[in-house]
Amino acid sequence: MIKVENITKSYGKTQAVKGISFSIPTGECYGLLGPNGAGKSTTINMLSMLFQPDSGQITINGMDIRTSTADIKRILGVVPQEIALYEKFTAWDNLLFWGGIYGVSGKELHTKAEELLKWVGLFDRRKDAVKDYSGGMKRRVNMACSLLHSPKVLLLDEPTVGVDPQSRNLIFELIHQLNKDGMTIIYTTHYMEEAEKLCRRVGIIDSGLIIAQGTLDELKLQSKVNDMIVIDCAHTPDEKFLAGKLGIDVSVHENTATILSSDSKKDLSKIVNTCTEAGYEINRIDIQKANLESVFLKMTGKQLRD
Amino acid sequence: MFQILRKELKALVKDRRAMMLGLLMPIILISVFSLAFGGMGKESDNKTDLLVSDEDNSTTSKNVLQGLDSVKALAITRMPSDSAIDFVKKGKFSAVLILHKGFSDSVKNLRHLPWELKYDAAQSIQMQMMMQYIASSLFGNVGKTMTERMVMKRTQSQFAGMDSMTQLIAMAQVKKSMESNSGAIDDMQKNVMKIQSSPVEKQQDNAGIVQAVAGTAVMMLMFSLTAMGGRLLEEKENGTLKRLLCSPLTTGGILSGKMMASISFAVIQLLIMFSFSSTVFGLVLVPKLAAVLLLIIATAFACSSFGMFLAAIVKSRDQLQSLSTLAILSMSVIGGSMVPSFLMPSWMQSVGHVSINYWSIQGFFDIFQRQLPITDPVFLEKVGVLILFGLVLSTAAFRLFRKNVMSMA
Numbered sequence: 001m002i003k004v005e006n007i008t009k010s011y012g013k014t015q016a017v018k019g020i021s022f023s024i025p026t027g028e029c030y031g032l033l034g035p036n037g038a039g040k041s042t043t044i045n046m047l048s049m050l051f052q053p054d055s056g057q058i059t060i061n062g063m064d065i066r067t068s069t070a071d072i073k074r075i076l077g078v079v080p081q082e083i084a085l086y087e088k089f090t091a092w093d094n095l096l097f098w099g100g101i102y103g104v105s106g107k108e109l110h111t112k113a114e115e116l117l118k119w120v121g122l123f124d125r126r127k128d129a130v131k132d133y134s135g136g137m138k139r140r141v142n143m144a145c146s147l148l149h150s151p152k153v154l155l156l157d158e159p160t161v162g163v164d165p166q167s168r169n170l171i172f173e174l175i176h177q178l179n180k181d182g183m184t185i186i187y188t189t190h191y192m193e194e195a196e197k198l199c200r201r202v203g204i205i206d207s208g209l210i211i212a213q214g215t216l217d218e219l220k221l222q223s224k225v226n227d228m229i230v231i232d233c234a235h236t237p238d239e240k241f242l243a244g245k246l247g248i249d250v251s252v253h254e255n256t257a258t259i260l261s262s263d264s265k266k267d268l269s270k271i272v273n274t275c276t277e278a279g280y281e282i283n284r285i286d287i288q289k290a291n292l293e294s295v296f297l298k299m300t301g302k303q304l305r306d
Numbered sequence: 307m308f309q310i311l312r313k314e315l316k317a318l319v320k321d322r323r324a325m326m327l328g329l330l331m332p333i334i335l336i337s338v339f340s341l342a343f344g345g346m347g348k349e350s351d352n353k354t355d356l357l358v359s360d361e362d363n364s365t366t367s368k369n370v371l372q373g374l375d376s377v378k379a380l381a382i383t384r385m386p387s388d389s390a391i392d393f394v395k396k397g398k399f400s401a402v403l404i405l406h407k408g409f410s411d412s413v414k415n416l417r418h419l420p421w422e423l424k425y426d427a428a429q430s431i432q433m434q435m436m437m438q439y440i441a442s443s444l445f446g447n448v449g450k451t452m453t454e455r456m457v458m459k460r461t462q463s464q465f466a467g468m469d470s471m472t473q474l475i476a477m478a479q480v481k482k483s484m485e486s487n488s489g490a491i492d493d494m495q496k497n498v499m500k501i502q503s504s505p506v507e508k509q510q511d512n513a514g515i516v517q518a519v520a521g522t523a524v525m526m527l528m529f530s531l532t533a534m535g536g537r538l539l540e541e542k543e544n545g546t547l548k549r550l551l552c553s554p555l556t557t558g559g560i561l562s563g564k565m566m567a568s569i570s571f572a573v574i575q576l577l578i579m580f581s582f583s584s585t586v587f588g589l590v591l592v593p594k595l596a597a598v599l600l601l602i603i604a605t606a607f608a609c610s611s612f613g614m615f616l617a618a619i620v621k622s623r624d625q626l627q628s629l630s631t632l633a634i635l636s637m638s639v640i641g642g643s644m645v646p647s648f649l650m651p652s653w654m655q656s657v658g659h660v661s662i663n664y665w666s667i668q669g670f671f672d673i674f675q676r677q678l679p680i681t682d683p684v685f686l687e688k689v690g691v692l693i694l695f696g697l698v699l700s701t702a703a704f705r706l707f708r709k710n711v712m713s714m715a
Binding site: 050 | 544545546548549550551552553554555
């Protein structure tokens, strides 16, 4: 359905995307995971056809984005990172406008707008100006505006930034529902748990490259990380000291050391002894199963933070 | 407090273009206003074109016209009366002074002088100033000759039969008496030497009202339309432009839609302004509706393109605000929106031709003052220039927007 082959994109002398490739079959929800500035938005912008890649090829539904721009745009829904709505308009008027832009009109447009507003739980507030909505409500309308033309492919660029947990869960449910109905979805985020919850496969992007991709299990296998040991100390531990002594990947953020282990049972006593010898006062030890965060840390040496 | 001060100054310095405009704007505006109005009253800088037609072609008439040549405030061009009247009708020249046949005889016989000043109806305010220059030259020249003839005539009638020496003494007495009793000379100037002045076309509207309505309407329209052009920058800032660019709409389609909205708004705004002026100030619209509508559409197109162009060359709404204030006020000053162009130095009046305001205001003068029909080439020239302004500015704006589309997204 979506095939991205070795695409690159530069802004002046800075190469934002350095040769990314992935393919997504119809009906899959694929996550693009990476920190800010990794190249996620540039990739999404090329998929949205805001601009062309400098090299490489993107095909959607068998159509090349260089030659079939108009046809692809009709089957593509884009939920931008920004709340791209006319705030002085009501939610209803926003939906009618954005539907109209995609050629949906008349009764069909009104029916679809009504369905979508009910679906995102805002039909009763449809006559209120968007500026009076909460952040979460705006995000839901933002999403609904991209669905009026019933796209086959939906690109979601960090759609939950700045929303409350209740709205975030509701948005997850909506995305699940769309995916269940057969929609192909690309979801970019720098929230690990979102990618884990929503996406069957994830591509980890860093410094303009996809450094690993696959299902969570596949990524765990690739990273050889099974456990993540999180140690809260009274003071900031020395990252280089711990990594040197333990011989495994350690990341320190403030007073917390995150240690990636292939076998926590084997490594735990050595970790505690090393910390005690170094005089670190341990407040808490937490052992977690490997997740996307630990995989990301292992592969990039960086932590994803809100 | 100092941290806030430092942060604010840093933010200001970061937007260098806005800062430069903010600092340069008052300097540029002071310069434009000074150049436009600083020359007021300097005759050498502010020559008024005057056509003259000498139908009498006598020594007396030639002397009169030579006298006018020496008036520094006037630039005299000699031309047959038919062509001259046609030029004035079309607003190419301000006025024509015609010395009809029999002028010389009338001077000799102290009869009412057959001369008349026909002027451009759109420049009736300017005529009041021009008449002062003409009158002081003509009365000084012809008046002197006629006074001498009047003295001689009175002397001959009152002291007939006396010897020539006595008559000469008597003439000196009569002249002295007439000069001390200025009523006789005043009476001659008011009646015998009176110049008949009238517009070449019958005026229906007050030139001051046309100037005020057209000048203000075009200037205010530019402010409104620049703000509309700025909505594209607002869309860039709030992300809706990016969303539009992701839709099946083309860049050209988005920009054309914006332009059409701007033109529609401009047409409505101008229609409201002129309807108001018609109702409140008595501007006669109905018989000229087609021409008014054509000029409104051309003005709306030119001003909309101007607004889009300004929005295309800036990077933020702050920059747009500074630049638009500078550009609009400058164009309004040199184009005659704030005060009539004829009050400015002649070189500044020529510079005014680069202003949309000038062509639009002159177009409205063509309609309301010069009474030109919609088909008149002189009126259509103004419409054409406005459309040309629109085409050039909108093409440039479209190109700049297209070029910047990637950075917008």
